[in-house]
Amino acid sequence: MIEVSNVSVSLGGKRILAGLDFSAEPGHVTAIVGPNGSGKSTLIKALSGDLPYTGFIGINGRELSALRPAEAAALRAVLPQSATLSFPYTVREVVRLGLLGGRSGALPGQDAHLPERALAKVDLAGFTGRFYQELSGGEQQRVQLARVLCQVWMPVLEGKPRYLLLDEPVSSLDIKHQFLVMKIAREFAERGGGVVAVLHDLNLTAAFADRVHVMHKGRSAAAGTPEEVMRESLLSDVFDCSLKVGAVPSGRIPFVLPQAAVA
Amino acid sequence: MPRPAEMSLRAMIHAPEGDRSARARLVLVLLALLLVSVAAFSVATGASDASALAVIDGWFRAGPQDALTARDRLIVQEIRLPRVALGILVGAALAVSGALMQGLFRNPLADPGLVGVSAGASLGAITVIVLGGTILRPAVDLLGIHALPLAAFGGGLVTTLILYRIATRRGQTSVATMLLAGIALAALAGAIAGILIYRADDQQLRDLTFWSLGSLGGATWTKILAVAPIILAALAATPFLARGLDALSLGEASARHLGVPVQRVKALAVLCVAAATGAAVAVSGGIGFVGIVVPHLLRLVIGPDHRYLLPASALLGASLLLLADAVSRTIVAPAELPIGIVTAIFGAPFFLWVLLRRRGLVDL
Numbered sequence A: 001m002i003e004v005s006n007v008s009v010s011l012g013g014k015r016i017l018a019g020l021d022f023s024a025e026p027g028h029v030t031a032i033v034g035p036n037g038s039g040k041s042t043l044i045k046a047l048s049g050d051l052p053y054t055g056f057i058g059i060n061g062r063e064l065s066a067l068r069p070a071e072a073a074a075l076r077a078v079l080p081q082s083a084t085l086s087f088p089y090t091v092r093e094v095v096r097l098g099l100l101g102g103r104s105g106a107l108p109g110q111d112a113h114l115p116e117r118a119l120a121k122v123d124l125a126g127f128t129g130r131f132y133q134e135l136s137g138g139e140q141q142r143v144q145l146a147r148v149l150c151q152v153w154m155p156v157l158e159g160k161p162r163y164l165l166l167d168e169p170v171s172s173l174d175i176k177h178q179f180l181v182m183k184i185a186r187e188f189a190e191r192g193g194g195v196v197a198v199l200h201d202l203n204l205t206a207a208f209a210d211r212v213h214v215m216h217k218g219r220s221a222a223a224g225t226p227e228e229v230m231r232e233s234l235l236s237d238v239f240d241c242s243l244k245v246g247a248v249p250s251g252r253i254p255f256v257l258p259q260a261a262v263a
Numbered sequence B: 001m002p003r004p005a006e007m008s009l010r011a012m013i014h015a016p017e018g019d020r021s022a023r024a025r026l027v028l029v030l031l032a033l034l035l036v037s038v039a040a041f042s043v044a045t046g047a048s049d050a051s052a053l054a055v056i057d058g059w060f061r062a063g064p065q066d067a068l069t070a071r072d073r074l075i076v077q078e079i080r081l082p083r084v085a086l087g088i089l090v091g092a093a094l095a096v097s098g099a100l101m102q103g104l105f106r107n108p109l110a111d112p113g114l115v116g117v118s119a120g121a122s123l124g125a126i127t128v129i130v131l132g133g134t135i136l137r138p139a140v141d142l143l144g145i146h147a148l149p150l151a152a153f154g155g156g157l158v159t160t161l162i163l164y165r166i167a168t169r170r171g172q173t174s175v176a177t178m179l180l181a182g183i184a185l186a187a188l189a190g191a192i193a194g195i196l197i198y199r200a201d202d203q204q205l206r207d208l209t210f211w212s213l214g215s216l217g218g219a220t221w222t223k224i225l226a227v228a229p230i231i232l233a234a235l236a237a238t239p240f241l242a243r244g245l246d247a248l249s250l251g252e253a254s255a256r257h258l259g260v261p262v263q264r265v266k267a268l269a270v271l272c273v274a275a276a277t278g279a280a281v282a283v284s285g286g287i288g289f290v291g292i293v294v295p296h297l298l299r300l301v302i303g304p305d306h307r308y309l310l311p312a313s314a315l316l317g318a319s320l321l322l323l324a325d326a327v328s329r330t331i332v333a334p335a336e337l338p339i340g341i342v343t344a345i346f347g348a349p350f351f352l353w354v355l356l357r358r359r360g361l362v363d364l
Helices: A040-048 A069-075 A091-098 A111-121 A137-151 A175-190 A200-209 A234-237 A258-262 B005-014 B020-046 B052-059 B066-106 B117-131 B137-167 B176-198 B202-212 B221-237 B239-248 B254-257 B264-282 B291-303 B308-328 B337-357
Strands: A002-011 A014-025 A029-033 A056-057 A075-080 A163-167 A194-197 A211-216 A219-224 A245-248 A254-257
Touching: A002 A040, A014 A040, A014 A194, A014 B239, A029 A137, A029 A175, A029 A200, A029 B117, A040 A075, A040 A163, A040 A194, A040 B254, A069 A075, A069 B254, A075 A137, A075 B254, A091 A111, A111 A137, A137 A163, A163 A175, A175 A194, A175 A200, A200 A254, A211 A234, A211 B137, A219 A234, B005 B202, B020 B052, B020 B291, B020 B308, B052 B066, B066 B137, B066 B221, B066 B239, B066 B264, B066 B291, B066 B308, B117 B137, B117 B176, B117 B202, B117 B264, B137 B176, B137 B221, B221 B239, B221 B264, B239 B254, B239 B264, B239 B308, B254 B264, B254 B337, B264 B308, B291 B308, B291 B337, B308 B337
Parallel strands: A029 A194, A029 A211, A075 A163, A163 A194
Antiparallel strands: A002 A014, A002 A056, A211 A219, A245 A254
8 A cells, every 4th residue: 555645745945746645555556647747747756755755655554765775676666757778788688677676576586587578568579689779769668667567576575565656657659558558557456566657648547547646736636436536527627628528338437538628 | 706608608598688698707708818818928028038937937946046037037026017917906997997987977988087087086196295295294104105095096086076966966967067077177186286296396296207107117016005905995896886887877766766775876886986096096197098998898799787897897907908008018119108198099089989979879
């Protein structure tokens, strides 16, 4: 369980998060949505331990700021928005960096094979020998996801859930790989881990998230299941843009139709 | 530790694609062999016809020795061997401090010689040479032969810290800022050194001239004793940095997310760079470009994995410096060229070539 209560973050004198409450449970994909500048990435960074904050952030009941880097690395892995590398690493060498923490949770002796397995998961089998710098942005993003998966290969370690913190994991991906990455997140949650993802695509959010957290001006505007949260008035208000919400014929999954707002 | 070559070869056949560690281990073995042969060659050749073989033979033979062997023995044991030993230490120190600095700054163009760290170390050394007889007398008396390398270490440390503070913001280093700040720091250190040199007396000026020639020529066992502990300590610390520097190449935040204690890694890397650079500068003056050429060549062959890059840099740096020393001894024989000139003749065009290749890529 990730718990955030009354957390504030200020950067350069400006208050980015103001008394925020948030929670993410193991077994769930928790999506963070909101307009640009609403504090989504700042929340992920605070959860990752990158920013000084006031208030309480707990992972599995332990105060985040009291965790040593190695302890935190065994509890969660973080996918950055983008990562440039300063030296010519091969794809396999980048993915292998995920094993540095030494707590993948894979069976003894299996760590050596994890880079290949993780790359196959993100649809990059056969890319091991390529140079990272020569890949497209979307491919690089999937390589980073494979690295992150290696770090917390087993979603549950010693009976305790672990977490994936994903900052815009599908931002550079084509639609096929957007679905692939969201399915990987779902699978991680179904096997007992927790996923927190910053997402921009409301329809992808509705289709894959168990819980949605809507951010607005550094505060929580709403939190709940996609059906609870994705209401026309709330979304139109938060995104400052008139939006129509419908539901796909077969069931409960809501969708947002941007064209409706233009017409 | 590198495995025997045969095992590495076998491992290479089964190595997964994109995994260069087996190749790197093989290269480490080859580099060790190269260093042994270059060192043997350097001990066996020189301005005189002294025979190293005869001397070594003499070590294992009891009984009195003739006058010729005694002379050869003096040449080999007191001139050639210390020179080779110093060359190995300095070459390894220069190449490893370059590789460490590049890892620390996340940039293949960082080098202690280019960004003012060597200049800062020189200032430390000059301070001791000029003021060692007066103001700094008590400190020099206390530290003995270690005073000079320790002062150079201090000068290098201060420069590295200032440079890091200026050029790095939130874990990202701006190359332009780094190089420009390096120019300013080197100019400042040079200016202060100039003031000191003007205050120096005749004897000190002679010491300074000998020191600043940048040569392995004056190698003695005393000099080696003065710097070996510092250089060996820095080299011994590098295995503890390899994992952290690999993670740092993803950026500071990602390194921390992987469980690396980033601040500790950075502090240790800065200490090692300053110690190795300072010690090298203290005994051999300014020898440039080893720190940039060696790691760059190695990355082309074995990749940037610091577990292999750091020891390989030490081995190749030592070999290349011994070769450069051989060139400097023979090219204008019987005179000797300062070794810094030889490394610059080869290193500076190499650096320009690297710049050209990278010009199109990212912002350097």
